[in-house]
Amino acid sequence: MPKKESFKQSMDRLDEIIAQLNQNEVELEEAITLFEEGLKLVKQCDAQLKQFEKRVSVLSEVKEEGEGDA
Template sequence: MAEKKMNFEQAMDRLDEIVRQLERGEAPLEEALSLFEEGTKLVKKCSAQLERAEQKVSKLLAGPDDTVQEKPFSGEAQE
């Protein structure tokens, strides 16, 4: 599957597979370097997708007059 066509979940699955292969230590040097390079690209791709998703997330809170106000998501739980 081409890296550009992968969705986030597919990229994470592939990254997990690469990590398992590298941890086994059975790949020849050239293959290990290629896997490492592919993994690095996937990490960058996933990080960028997460950053874009975080920017889109907003938390809805009830306003003082019972209207709904949209507030940026801070990532921290508020009581």
């Protein structure tokens, strides 16, 4: 199973894909392949962001509960 890329690595790769597609020198088949890769990366980044949001929410709740004890 391939190692999951970090959020930054995924975003960097998305930037590369966008740059390649904007060059207008990419063959149609390659453009479609790049587009598919980009969609997978967007989905992966979205899932990671949702996980980060949950973690921040949990940490915020823990902090608020801790402040109530003071």
